[in-house]
Amino acid sequence: MPGVDVRLVDVVKRFGETLAVDHVNLEVQDGEFFSLLGPSGCGKTTTLRMIGGFEEPTSGLIELQGQDVTWLPPYKRNVNTVFQNYALFPHLTVYENVAFGLKRRGGLKDGEIKSRVGEMLKLVELPGFDKRKPNQISGGQAQRVALARALINRPAVLLLDEPLGALDLKLRKQMQVELKRIQQEVGITFIYVTHDQEEAMTMSDRIAVMNRGSYEQLGDPESLYERPTTRFVAGFLGVSNLLPGTADGTAGAYAVIRLADNTRVRVPAALVNGNHNVEVGIRPEKIRLANPDSAASPETNQMRGVIKDASYIGVSTQYIVESRGGSQLTVYEQNVERATRAELWAPGEEVALSWTPEHTFVIKDTTPHDADN
């Protein structure tokens, strides 16, 4: 049973009038790949910087492996950081950059430092780069050096602040796979800050989705995607169709929700949890489109609508469908059965939408918009 590596208790950070981090409570498990995901200004980087010791919290407690480190300076914490834009020392060689931490901490013979640097450069696939200066290597290589420079110290936790942000898309995808490999190889806890939901989903064991200084939902990528509980999470991770409705009894293991156009849909009862006004959510790729005359399975949730727009994007086709209640739904259909453009649904055609109740999620938060209903 892995222990808790990093614990944040009621951490608050104010910059003057602005509340950057608002009472965050977090527990990151030992050996976990944990991501803080959110838009810019959501407080994710400030949270990371407080764990690293670069900012002091206004109030709250930060524990590292059970030890209170809230007021310790960065050089006294067993934590290392991979900075955004790498922050490699431009006057030092790759070797000296990677050896920097070991030399400062002391207690190691030159020979051992040398063999550990060699080992580390091999791990990040940069053997033989020892003598280069940071301005003589590419962005991707600089990224690896920054990683090696941090990992060589065998910290309890590695903090990564949007480390792939400066790389182009192809290199970024490659580095995502590699980061995950390295993390599994060294078994160190990673706390990863990003605004890229796909990046977070690809690598993380768990993700905290942050908004306005605190996280709205915390969980593994699958549960965040399949069962978002707030409007923000539903919209930030992928695309969601949200339909307002009210609870209207139960049907077996399902709760029944009556939507604005009086359509009744079923959702897993546990998700409703006694709320009356809710929003029902459904991901665009989970909706099937069919001819309205064809018989649909009674197990599914169903709606009628009219195609408003169809955009062919190769692997799939994106439809905008307007329901009879007036809400617009986005639907993705893989181009398998209807593979040519002539076979696609055309704007103006009437369709039946269906999806299984298990794919339906429920937004519980009541934003002002919901309160109006």
Add this chain to the structure above:
Amino acid sequence: MSGAAIAVAAPSRRGWRQRLTGATPYLLLAPGLLWLVVFFIWPTIQMFLMSLSSGSLDDGFKLTWSIDAYQTAFGKFPKQMGNSLLYGGLATIFDFLIGFPVAYTVAFRGGRYKNLLLFLVIAPFFTSFLIRTISWKTLLGDEGPVLGFLKHALGVVPADFTVIGTPIAVVAGLTYNFLPFMILPLYVALEKIDPRLIEAANDLYANRWAAFRRVTFPLALPGVFAGSILTFIPALGDYVNATLLGNPQTQMIGNVIQGRFLVQNDYPVAAALSFILMAAILIAVTIYARLLGTEQLTG
């Protein structure tokens, strides 16, 4: 139709433009080069020829390829040469010791007062160099605000203590006059340092002092180099501070050159002294660059 016309016209026009584009760097350099040729290279050659001439202002100087002037220059003024190196060197060191903390504070802690602080650094330039040096005479005078206070109010200094006319006054004047030339390059070098590099050093177990020694200072070296050269070279050749704040014993090489040129009209020796000074500066700068590590500077 129009396509054909363009096809015909394009090659010649492109050729002309290409030639102009190729010449652009030279055209941009031309005014500066011309200026240097007329006002630096030509006088330098003339000066060099003068240092190998003999004669007097009344009879005219003739190029005799004689090295008498160099022998005189080397033989007669070792004290002034030594004073120049000593005072110039001390002023440079003091400027560094005073200037680095100032530049560091403005660069890293200046915040929104950065520009105001920099303005204050260069504010003395709005007054004449001579007037500022003369005012130091008053400042350091026997009954001036500094000594007067120390003598009468605090009584920590004997009544006959004097600063004006001593090397202390000359070095103080030089230090004061060239301080901005040290601060500005240091500021530029320090300001360029990404604060995240210092955070990275802290992250890698370097405390504040280690981060300064291993990261901040090495990255500021180009500024240290530029600042000390901009201070040392003019301080070495200066004669105003020694004239106004010193005595005959504190004369610097600049005083000798000035005297030979303008008072004694001994042009060959004055020219030879100027060349020796130039050579000394070049050698000193080369050694200095080696010591600091040119790799670090260009790195």
